[in-house]
Amino acid sequence: MTAAATYLQQLDDALAFMSGGDDFLVVSHVQPDGDAISSTVVVGWLLEKLGKKSKLINESELPSRLAHLRSFDTIIKFAEVQPTESYARVIAVDCADYRRMGKVESLFASGVELLNIDHHPTNDGFGTVQLIRPNAAATVEILYDLIERAGISIDLECATAIYTGLITDTGGFRYSNTTPHVMNIASRMLSIGVPGHKLADLLLEKMTMSKLKLLQRCLSRLTFSDNQQIGWLYVNKDDFAETGAVSEDMEGIVNYALNIDGVEVGIMFKETEDGGVKASLRSAGTADVAAIAQAFSGGGHVRAAGCRIDAPLQEAIAQLVDAVRKALS
Numbered sequence: 389m390t391a392a393a394t395y396l397q398q399l400d401d402a403l404a405f406m407s408g409g410d411d412f413l414v415v416s417h418v419q420p421d422g423d424a425i426s427s428t429v430v431v432g433w434l435l436e437k438l439g440k441k442s443k444l445i446n447e448s449e450l451p452s453r454l455a456h457l458r459s460f461d462t463i464i465k466f467a468e469v470q471p472t473e474s475y476a477r478v479i480a481v482d483c484a485d486y487r488r489m490g491k492v493e494s495l496f497a498s499g500v501e502l503l504n505i506d507h508h509p510t511n512d513g514f515g516t517v518q519l520i521r522p523n524a525a526a527t528v529e530i531l532y533d534l535i536e537r538a539g540i541s542i543d544l545e546c547a548t549a550i551y552t553g554l555i556t557d558t559g560g561f562r563y564s565n566t567t568p569h570v571m572n573i574a575s576r577m578l579s580i581g582v583p584g585h586k587l588a589d590l591l592l593e594k595m596t597m598s599k600l601k602l603l604q605r606c607l608s609r610l611t612f613s614d615n616q617q618i619g620w621l622y623v624n625k626d627d628f629a630e631t632g633a634v635s636e637d638m639e640g641i642v643n644y645a646l647n648i649d650g651v652e653v654g655i656m657f658k659e660t661e662d663g664g665v666k667a668s669l670r671s672a673g674t675a676d677v678a679a680i681a682q683a684f685s686g687g688g689h690v691r692a693a694g695c696r697i698d699a700p701l702q703e704a705i706a707q708l709v710d711a712v713r714k715a716l717s
Contacts, residue, residue, distance in 0.1 A: 395521060399537040402519040405503045406435060406479075412442040413475035413495060417488035419448050419635060422556025422591060426549040427481035427505070427527040429459045433546045434535060435479075442479075443471065447490035451636040453591060457552065458545045466492050477501055480515065482527040484508035484687045505530060510678050510687030525565035528553030532573050547580040552587060560592045564673070564691065599637035602627060606641050612651070618712050619645030622657035624701060638668075646670045653677060653712045657705055665697045665704035675715045683711060 406412070414431045416424035428444050435442045445464040454460055464471065474497040483489055483506060496502075504515035507524035524530050528550045535542060542550070554574055558566045561574065578584050595603075606621040613619075621641060627633065638658060646654030653675050656668040667684075669677035670692055677693040684707075686695025697704040 395533075396537070398519045398521075399534055401517050402503055402505065402534055403538055405477075405501070405517045406438055406440065409477035409501075410440055411475070411477065412440060413478045413492075414442050414444045414481065415478060415483075415489050415492045416446055416481050417483045418446070418490040420446050420450065420482075421639070422451070422454060423526040423528060423553040424482040425450060425454045425460070425463070426457065426553030426556075427531060428463060429457050429549040430528055430531045430535075430546055430553075431479055431481055431505070432459055432462070433549070434531070434538070434540070437540050438538075443475075445471070445492055445495070447492050449635065451639070453594075453636065454552065456587075456590065457549050459549075466490075471495060475500065477503075479503045479505065481505045481531075482507070484511050486512075486514040505534075508688060509690065510682060510693075523567075525563075525567065525570045526553045526557035528557075529570060529573060542577075542580060544581050547577040547582050548587075551577040551582045551584065552591065555584075555587060556591055560588060565689075596633075596637060598632040598634070601631035602633040602637050603641055603644075605631065606656075607644060610645060612648075613709065613713060616648075616650050617652045617716055618655070618709055619648055619651045619653075620655040620657060620705065620709060621645055622659070622701060622705065624659040625661060642668045642670050646672060652716055655708060655712070657701065657708075659701045660696075663698075663700070665699065665701055666694065667697065667704070667708055668692075668694045669708075669712070675712065677712075680708075680711055680715050684708065 412435055414428050416428050432442050432444045444462055445466055447466045474495055476497040478496055478500055502515035503517045505519045507521055507527050509522040511520050521530050532550055605627055610621050642654050642656035652672050654670045658666045671677045676690045678688045678690050681687055681693035681695040684695035684697055688694055
């Protein structure tokens with residue numbers, strides 16, 4: 389069976405999964421980004437078109453910059469509201485592994501059937517049915533293919549969500565994952581009426597005052613390895629209280645380390661309330677940061693990945709920088 393045929397079969401299996409139930413829970417990973425929330429919205433839209441009911445949910449706070457998505461306000465924030473019902477059919481989008489769904493798992497019924505739709509190369513294939521395409525730029529790219537396979541017309545609401553997921557996961561169509569297929573999809577979404585220039589300004593350019601204050605602190609701590617191939621920044625627990633920043637204000641700050649000429653890997657460290665450290669890694673291409681993150685029970689893509697280290701901040705920095713140094717040697 390060819391790779392193309394295999395992907396088409398996965399699309400058909402995913403549609404059969406959706407057709408085989410009536411009520412679904414749609415969930416994505418904790419600390420969701422643009423692709424995660426856009427994918428959640430698109431799946432909810434598709435289920436509605438198929439005549440199905442669904443609840444959209446996420447464990448974490450939702451990035452306010454995504455409030456332009458029409459179904460944004462319908463996504464349940466599990467930290468604030470815990471539904472009482474359980475779900476026998478679940479669709480997970482943009483989740484590299486089962487744990488990334490977080491506490492929402494408590495809503496899964498015994499013997500739950502789960503559809504796993506994702507584009508991360510490190511996805512471990514969890515779930516009952518898998519729709520995984522590691523060379524897709526974003527999960528919304530796969531969902532576009534799914535909608536096309538279903539023969540359903542895309543309206544402006546859906547197009548806006550697809551474009552949002554694409555523009556955020558390709559860095560404004562600048563990353564190496566920007567393929568002709570991605571640009572063809574983007575072009576079609578624009579033809580439907582998506583205001584691309586407005587979304588680019590909102591998602592890539594605008595910055596809150598709290599993010600500016602957080603960025604100032606991070607840049608004052610920017611550090612490099614001796615050969616300047618690794619650059620890293622960090623935020624501690626006090627920084628958020630003192631600047632008024634929230635988690636989404638960290639978006640893109642890691643690139644200030646990566647974008648320095650000669651840097652091969654940029655890292656952003658965030659001290660968590662429970663004393664651990666979350667790290668976001670970005671690679672210029674020489675190092676496979678997904679492999680490095682996996683060594684710390686994380687994952688992601690070759691050029692963008694993340695992990696958590698249960699150690700004090702400075703110790704976590706030392707551990708991960710040493711691992712990156714070895715990967716580059």
